[in-house]
Amino acid sequence: MDAVTVQVLAVVFVATLIRSAFGFGEALVAVPLLALCVPLKVATPLAVLVSITIAAVVVVQDWRKIHVRSTGWLVGSTLFGTPVGLLLLTSRHQRAVMVVLAIFILTFSVYSLVGSRPPELKSDSNVWLLGCGFCAGVLGGAYGMNGPPLVIYGSMRRWSAQHFRATLQGYFLPASIIGMSGYWVAGLWVPAVTHYYLLSLPVLLPSIWLGRVINHRLHGDAFLRYVYVGLAGIGAMLLVQSMRR
DSSP states (O other): OOHHHHHHHHHHHHHHHHHHHHSSOGGGTHHHHHTTTSOHHHHHHHHHHHHHHHHHHHHHHHGGGOOHHHHHHHHHHHHHHHHHHHHHTTOTTHHHHHHHHHHHHHHHHHHHHHSOOOOOOSSOOHHHHHHHHHHHHHHHHHHSOOHHHHHHHHHHTTOOHHHHHHHHHHHHHHHHHHHHHHHHHTTOOOHHHHHHHHHHHHHHHHHHHHHHHHHTTOOHHHHHHHHHHHHHHHHHHHHHHHHHO
């Protein structure tokens, strides 16, 4: 096993552990670190394949904990936001939009960590579902980060760690399949992607199991604090990326 393969396996293990434990956040690890050892055109589709696998396993394990109605609304509204995100890729306003999104995510997460808790939604709100799903599509289409708006909605609904993890995977499964289909159509699903994915399976599945064990030990405010820290990290990364453009 060569050094590149060892690095890929290590990144996949850590990213999968984060995603399986918290339901999101692997974007902070997977693509940036994979791109250090393999070409970006391999790293990105590989990360999406890993995402599909994690989501599929979690959905099979914990489908009873998925908020199906929330998932359906979020996925549906994401379909309308994704084209907007793709347009931002070629827009001259891309940097400004990224800065605004980064500041919003950072403000929400820091406020939730050091100030009052975010407002609570006692039941599903169609307005919030449409808004968060649409923003998730914009972020996903432009930057490959669907997670933050979904995390904000889940934290406002006060989902438990188990419902949080399962519901987000119910969203990520169809969203990632659609994304991977796009890579296939674009000719980016190259043999190297399949090669590293198959090599990753022996570390992928144990990492999903370990993440589930960690998730089931997280409860209430402690879990939400981890969620807000993860959001703050994503916001900071977006801000740094915007400054480099």
